[in-house]
Amino acid sequence: MSNSHQPNLDPNFDALLTYLKRTRGFDFSGYKRPSLMRRVERRLQAVGTETYTDYLDYLEVHPEEFGRLFDTILINVTNFYRDAAAWDYIASDTVPQILAEKPNGEPIRIWSAGCSSGEEAYTIAIVMAEALGIEQFRERVKIYASDLDEEALAQARQATYTSHEISGIPPALLEKYFEQLDQRYVFRKDMRRALIFGRHDLVQDAPISRIDLLICRNVLMYFNAETQLRILSKFHFAVNDNSFLMLGKAEMLFSHASIFQPVDLRRRIFKKIPRVTLRDHLLIMTETGDDETTDHLSKHIRYREAAFDVNPTAQVVLNVNGMVVLANERARALLGSNITELNRPLPELDIAYRIPDLRARMENSQCTSFDCT
Numbered sequence: 001m002s003n004s005h006q007p008n009l010d011p012n013f014d015a016l017l018t019y020l021k022r023t024r025g026f027d028f029s030g031y032k033r034p035s036l037m038r039r040v041e042r043r044l045q046a047v048g049t050e051t052y053t054d055y056l057d058y059l060e061v062h063p064e065e066f067g068r069l070f071d072t073i074l075i076n077v078t079n080f081y082r083d084a085a086a087w088d089y090i091a092s093d094t095v096p097q098i099l100a101e102k103p104n105g106e107p108i109r110i111w112s113a114g115c116s117s118g119e120e121a122y123t124i125a126i127v128m129a130e131a132l133g134i135e136q137f138r139e140r141v142k143i144y145a146s147d148l149d150e151e152a153l154a155q156a157r158q159a160t161y162t163s164h165e166i167s168g169i170p171p172a173l174l175e176k177y178f179e180q181l182d183q184r185y186v187f188r189k190d191m192r193r194a195l196i197f198g199r200h201d202l203v204q205d206a207p208i209s210r211i212d213l214l215i216c217r218n219v220l221m222y223f224n225a226e227t228q229l230r231i232l233s234k235f236h237f238a239v240n241d242n243s244f245l246m247l248g249k250a251e252m253l254f255s256h257a258s259i260f261q262p263v264d265l266r267r268r269i270f271k272k273i274p275r276v277t278l279r280d281h282l283l284i285m286t287e288t289g290d291d292e293t294t295d296h297l298s299k300h301i302r303y304r305e306a307a308f309d310v311n312p313t314a315q316v317v318l319n320v321n322g323m324v325v326l327a328n329e330r331a332r333a334l335l336g337s338n339i340t341e342l343n344r345p346l347p348e349l350d351i352a353y354r355i356p357d358l359r360a361r362m363e364n365s366q367c368t369s370f371d372c373t
Helices: 011-024 033-047 052-061 065-074 084-100 119-132 134-140 150-158 171-177 225-238 278-288 291-309 329-335 350-354 358-363
Strands: 108-113 141-147 160-162 178-181 184-187 195-199 211-216 239-247 260-264 269-272 315-318 324-327 369-371
Touching: 011 033, 011 052, 011 065, 033 052, 033 065, 052 065, 065 150, 084 119, 084 211, 084 239, 084 260, 084 269, 108 119, 119 134, 119 141, 119 171, 119 195, 119 211, 134 141, 141 150, 150 195, 171 178, 211 225, 225 239, 225 260, 315 329
Parallel strands: 108 141, 108 211, 141 195, 211 239
Antiparallel strands: 160 184, 178 184, 239 269, 260 269, 315 324, 315 369
């Protein structure tokens, strides 16, 4: 292939992505570039084109190719009760906690993001119906199931599956929640109105709000780190305080521990941290598009930092590793203007001996900020 040796930053590939966004509303700019290029090149090989430019021309003449391309890129892989241990934990631990937070028959809102052909959304519907009873389920539960792929959503709305597709459902639950018609199985109609399927772009669209359980499994792994953070910031905004996020086995949140904390890491169940720092809050609001709140928080941070900087008492702030991260104007004048640029723990620096009792205070205290007087 003439494209395979080219670097990831290929203007012809970027032109193809721009064309897909403009003509079909699919924005793949946040996807991991190497794997995205590999998938697109499969379609180039399949239709016999040599370059991205030739393939763009092919798409203009053969619109049916869009569906094949999107199927190749999006890789809609899903099953009922996929990773059974995780679903067992959701049923035995997570759902009871959600119900305990929802007294007096309050509504329960669940979001299946990246739902593909619907198996995951109907799985959580069964789990909730088993916990509440079918009547209470119909009265209280709303499941919002979203995906970028209209074809997959159309299949999900049909709620009809083959014997192979329902193989993961325990026989007793299959009999209780599905009706067999010919060689296919149809999810029971009286519960279907609780599920709302719709197209949603996790990167571009505003998040669904007031969610008690957000399920997004094996979706984030396709995006680059920057886009993952944008999506997770939206998820933090979407879920209620102390509500839950369920990810896929291939996904972790180590770098975003400030907004979600693990409840069961092995099963990829996380919980929203309701109280975040001002900077985290600013990031979240920036990514969710609330310009007025973002501007207010940004000003608040600037005012607070300005007040710290002009404080007549010299002050140094350390992180949990003892590194200097902030020093106000008075401290910089006393200790040297480059104090925060040394990237070494404060006790190792000569200035530690110029501050009375500082070394002892640091070794015997959990404090992370010190007056330098």
